Amino acid sequence: MEGSVRKKGNRWYYSFEIDRDETGKRKRIERAGGKTKKEALEALRNALNNYDNGYVEPKKILLDDYINDWLENFIKENRKITTYQRYKEIYKNSIKPYIGYTSLKDITAIKIEKLLQGEKKKGLSSSSLQGIYGVLNSLFNRAIKLKVLKDNPCKYVDRPKREKFTPNTLTIDEFKKIINTLDKSNNYNDYVMRIALQVILELGLRRGELAGLEWSNIDHNNNCINITNNLVYTNNNVVMSTPKTDESMRTLYVSNNIIQLLKKHKLLQNELKLKYGPNYIENTFNSKKYDFIFTWENGKYIHPNYYTVRFKKILKANDINKNIRFHDLRHTNATLLLEQGIDFKVIQTRLGHSDINTTLNIYSHVNLDMQKKATDKLSNLMK
Template sequence: MKGAVRKRGDTWSYYFNLGLIDGKRKKKEKGGFKTKKEAEKALRDAISEFEKGYIEPTKVNFTSVSTQWLEEYIKPLRKITTYSRYKEMNKKYLIPYLGFKEINKITALDIERMLLDIKKNNISDTTLQGIYTLCNSIFERSIKLHLIQNNPCKGVERPQRNKKQTDVLEVEEIPLLIKTLDLENEYDYMFYVAFRLTLELGLRRGELAGLTWEDISYGENVVSIHNNLIYNYGHTYMETTKTKGSTRTIYVSNELLEMLTQLNKRQEFKKNEYGEFYENNIFNDKSYDLVMRWDNGKYIHPMYYTNKIKKVVAAAGIDKTIRFHDLRHTNATLLIQQGVDFKTVQTRLGHEDINTTLNIYAHVNKEMQKNATEKLNNIFGGKLVAKK
């Protein structure tokens, strides 16, 4: 491909033909160069970029690019929860600040000002980091589509989030919590089942809610995890597990299997009792024989566990902020306390990367610290005592 340079007044410019675009013959021209040499170099660079597939967009704004990215790239390839979260974040944060700007004219300063302004609304560090990550992904995709040459997010420092010290239950607090439950009450009984399952298996909330009777193998003492029942923006969905590593098989105790056996008998009795009024749980045109369901057959909403744990912890007089997800943290902490290696903990929890396990459970409770100190003292003995 050839082009040419020419002088106009006191400056030089270059031009070259782009060919037919949308049925019209077009060319690219740019001026303002002080010397012929500068214009010739700019011409060579421009032709090189064009031959790689880059065409400078005209009046393509951020709203158009981000919406297309969501609908044509994220929606078909990612989970519905991811798509919904990205769409909401794009609408609420990115478009109000960047939507009207042409995609190739957005600068690092624009991104930085946006993040600083959003931060004034007292949003969490996690959300701010998510906004940056989403913005960065949109610009990275724009580079691959040859809409822009450089990602302006690269010139902005990625927001950091403060690591929260999560609360976990101590061993002696577990029976206190159980004592608050009335097992004759349907709602307390099902929470007790959820509590036992999560403490022993370290399940995520959605994995617990999506567990089916087909997932339980009594002969092998294992439970298979491959469903994820989630609540997102007013809708409940059945999806596959969070990651490939989350699809796993966990060995379970005989005691837990016995509890599940009793639950299964209860459900069969209730199914006969309700007869034609017994509810089936259908997601994506598929029926699921869920373990976690009410007496009338209807699935237990994921938010039930979130709301119930607060009431139970308060009733037990435990002065901690325990989320339902912290039962999963408690499971991991108890395993580590008992000397279970991190690789086994990683497998049971379904973390793809062991660093995730190490980062989340790097904190230790007082008992673990006490044991560590005692072991060191046993090693040192009186060797650290100064001799007179």
């Protein structure tokens, strides 16, 4: 393929023809090349090289058009529904107001920095700013792969730093206090919450993983539970998904205590099925039936949000004045394991973290205590 350069006024321009479009006509592209013929020839060589490698400078594609296509035809098809919904909200609230109607090729690092600064002034947390940066970085990388964009402006913007997170946890005495105040005999709500809390403390599950547990997930021969489901609430709907990451699809060893607890629960659930007969609810998601471990008396699944709301009320009733979420029971599980000297790698596997640095960073406060004990032991050896 060849091109040419010519001078118009005080500037030099380059041009070349590309292959025929859908109408059968060849298209000529002409762009400003610089102030000298040499600059124009260099710009022509770069443009021809880009074209030979599949990239042609696009027409004025607005970010709004591109990102909506990206969300609907790539993210929705290839990511979890929760990721799709979260990305949509991030774009709508934090990206579109700033650069939604800017041409894709005109988005620069300085525009992204101003966007992040603007959202920071609104009071958004560092993790939220990281989420915005992550969406932008991902969509630009995809655009480059599709030859729609030549470079990713996020490369020239510092990724927002996440604030150090120290989880809130319960002590084992506080947990026992909660368990002992739940009536397991006369109140089904208390009974099922009591079992759920015991399972969470031992296994460190996310609430969606707990809500999605099925009887078929239990391997009685090996005392294991397979984590394969994630029942989540998103966009005003409860949907069945898979766990958060590939590493979250895991097999966890469970104690005999939990196995026996669940066996008794299964017997009660069978009695309730007989009691309700044809009125016992079968839970179906995406045309598939699920035999959940945790259900209400009539068989209906327990909404994931229930655990969050009920746990907050339980804390208040027990005068435990800590800012602890239901999710923090997962952190309580990990902290207790660490305090017992369990290796970080084992805890990473049990929690389903894809990166051990996530585990190390979250529980660094416990790690320091472990280091102190190790130092004390070495010091005693030297005495």
